[in-house]
Amino acid sequence: MRKMLIAGNWKMHMTAGETEQFFREFMASLRQPPFREALGRSRLEVALFPPFTSLYVAAFALEEAPRGFSLGAQTVHWETHGAFTGEISPAMVEESGCRYCLVGHSERRHLFGETDEMTNLKVRALLATSLRPVLCVGETLAERERGETFTVVRRQLLKGLESVPAHRLGQDVVVAYEPVWAIGTGKTASDDDAQEVCHFLRSVVGDQLGAEGAESLRVLYGGSVKAENSAGLMARPDIDGALVGGASLKSDSFLAILRESLSALA
Numbered sequence: 001m002r003k004m005l006i007a008g009n010w011k012m013h014m015t016a017g018e019t020e021q022f023f024r025e026f027m028a029s030l031r032q033p034p035f036r037e038a039l040g041r042s043r044l045e046v047a048l049f050p051p052f053t054s055l056y057v058a059a060f061a062l063e064e065a066p067r068g069f070s071l072g073a074q075t076v077h078w079e080t081h082g083a084f085t086g087e088i089s090p091a092m093v094e095e096s097g098c099r100y101c102l103v104g105h106s107e108r109r110h111l112f113g114e115t116d117e118m119t120n121l122k123v124r125a126l127l128a129t130s131l132r133p134v135l136c137v138g139e140t141l142a143e144r145e146r147g148e149t150f151t152v153v154r155r156q157l158l159k160g161l162e163s164v165p166a167h168r169l170g171q172d173v174v175v176a177y178e179p180v181w182a183i184g185t186g187k188t189a190s191d192d193d194a195q196e197v198c199h200f201l202r203s204v205v206g207d208q209l210g211a212e213g214a215e216s217l218r219v220l221y222g223g224s225v226k227a228e229n230s231a232g233l234m235a236r237p238d239i240d241g242a243l244v245g246g247a248s249l250k251s252d253s254f255l256a257i258l259r260e261s262l263s264a265l266a
């Protein structure tokens with residue numbers, strides 16, 4: 001059975017001081033029911049993706065975290081080291097206490113020119129370490145209206161995973177479907193639409209890369225996830241978790257999503 005992953009992408013929010021404050025509230029709640037039991041029984045995994053400058057503070061706060069809680073970075077460079085001013089290597093991310101790293105988030109693709117070739121270099125560089133890539137795919141509104149959703153996400157998925165051995169997929173890779181038109185807009189994909197695309201992504205992996213990888217691969221949904229819509233989304237068979245933006249910035253709203261998502265597992 002695939003373990004549910006609820007991830008919070010903080011984007012360019014939260015100073016180190018704000019991070020410290022967040023974790024003070026958050027960790028206290030996470031040690032209480034129902035979270036303690038769910039994390040302990042390995043049904044739920046929670047991950048937060050703070051900005052680089054907050055990773056050490058977060059890692060320190062997490063020393064006392066229950067099992068099943070991890071950290072991730074929001075991006076990475078694919079080279080191991082070198083003259084790349086402003087960039088961070090996989091080893092640097094790994095050493096700051098991360099287990100995951102986002103790759104190909106739509107903001108990186110659209111605002112910073114991240115291409116499919118770059119996402120593939122990043123995925124492979126991460127897999128050469130202990131880090132697990134969370135490969136983000138998703139269509140723009142214009143692409144959806146032109147009927148190109150499936151073509152776009154298929155290309156982003158297969159290019160991003162090119163040359164990744166099938167046996168690494170289920171264990172070490174996570175895919176997140178984030179329709180660009182649903183990010184930060186308050187417009188969520190309907191449960192049916194999100195399920196349809198997540199199912200499609202799993203079937204592409206199955207057809208191209210092997211049934212075993214497809215069955216164990218975790219596919220998340222992201223785009224205006226909040227407490228009100230999370231239980232419905234998480235109850236769908238091919239949606240294995242959420243990638244939450246705005247609603248992960250406050251301990252209360254993120255905990256409410258965790259609570260609702262757990263109810264879908266019951």
Ligand SMILES: O=C(CO)COP(=O)(O)O
Nearest residue numbers: 009183184223224245246
């Ligand atoms: O981009 C997202 C997570 O990576 C989604 O952001 P919102 O939840 O704010 O729409």
